[in-house]
Amino acid sequence: MPPTTTAFFERTSFTNLQETFTAMETTSKMNGVVIDGYGGPEVLKHRSDVDVPTPGAKQILVKIKSAGINSVEGRVRQGLFLTSLFKPQSVMGVDGSGVVEQVGGEVTKFKPGDRVYVVCGRTGTYAEYTLANEDNLYLLHDKLSFNEGAVLPIPYFTAHRALVKRARIEKGESVLIQGASGQVGLACIQIARAFGATTIVGTAGTPEGRNLVMKQGADFAIDYRAEDYKDQMKTAFADKNIDVIIEMNCDTNIALDMDIIGEGGRIVIVGKKGEAKCDPSRLMLKEALMMGSGLRLATEEDRELIARDLYAGVEEGWLRPHINKVYSLEEAGTAHWEMENQRGALGKSIIAVE
Known part of the structure; x- marks a missing residue:
């Protein structure tokens, strides 16, 4: 599979990804896929006792419906990239789509119930919930399914x-x-x-x-x-x-x-x-x-323009996300193995969380 750009993740000013995830209060548990040590696809483990994060003042909790599977995640899983962010036992995943569940007190762009897609949040997307900063989210057009929405972000x-x-x-x-x-x-x-x-x-x-x-x-x-x-x-x-x-x-x-x-x-x-x-x-x-070319130097205005063009593309009919294959959370390891061993690329696969 031709590699998706990884420059985006090297310095993302809009997500503060160079910071270590802060400790967050949790009120419940969720299903998610964590990195059980660095290595091959077998280190991706499905767990039902992952903490649900609580949003800060400018953060948003998203109920994930579908998570994208990106080639950069293979490097993350192997401990070759973003090791300060994706430590062992961290939830895997950098993008996805879902519904706003809860917003912080200073959030102004979104409200509970909004359909959104996530472009690299504060926590992983291979889970029932993910935490994101406000400027990591974009409205998902009603004409797109959540599975199609999970194809949008990085590609x-x-x-x-x-x-x-x-x-x-x-x-x-x-x-x-x-x-x-x-x-x-x-x-x-x-x-x-x-x-x-x-x-x-x-x-x-x-x-x-x-x-x-x-x-x-x-x-x-x-x-x-x-x-x-x-x-x-x-x-x-x-x-x-x-x-x-x-x-x-x-x-x-x-x-x-x-x-x-x-x-x-x-x-x-x-x-x-x-x-x-x-x-x-x-x-x-x-x-x-x-x-x-990468997304590392893209400004907030650059990203907003891209999101507007993509939204218009759905309206005009030229944007048609192609889904290669749909996996479950339990099949995350299989998904990574097939991504890295397939002969020839056929678009992006996703994980249907719900």
Whole structure:
């Protein structure tokens, strides 16, 4: 699976994630999935005695209906990332959807009963309840189910920022999405079309992935493993300038991206799996740009704009979250194992909590 960006979690000013979770009074217990020590999927343990957190003055308690499963959570589980936040016995999960259960005394944007989705809260989302700061929540459109709402947060926010804020996509441009069948890639297809791209080409390594890419609205889906990959690319773009490349796996593709990007084009790196080596001088004659993208530097205003665009996308009909597979809380370990061992990405899976 092409990796979802992890830069978002490295410094999130809007969630204060660099602080250790504060001790909170609890009044009851809940079901949740905790990290029972760092390691493989087997360390994810379902428990029925997890404390329900109590919101502070500017915090909100959300009754989780569905939790998203993100690739970054594999690194968290292994103790490779966010260890100061996700300690052993912490609840796993960084995003999800649900209903506002309780609000702190200084909360002004939300009230009990509001349908919302969470973009990285103060506690994990693989549980019946999660705690979030007010600016971590966004209204969930009534036309979306809670399962669909759990697909939104990290993938769509990441895709929007990469295309709109970083690449500054314009109407009439052509877009190549490397790793288009993954959760961020599918969101990129929909957002690129909504913002006026006229040619959208996605790559995927399996027939199922390529079928999904086409179903989501791409003009062409190409097997990046094929021997005639470059010929297929030339046919797909019909000798047009490739204006924007969204790259999910730069350690594998970055040299190729620099070869095929058009004059004045933009390569936006969203993810990688290993070390990337390239010669930036390839960009000189084309005056092309290569840049990174993540949510780490997104301001509160940036995030509000993304949320408004996504809400409008539901109204207009172009935003259609794709759910790969639905698991239960008890199946969290299985979900992680399958995420890390599947052949080819097929969008985002979720955990149906209720």
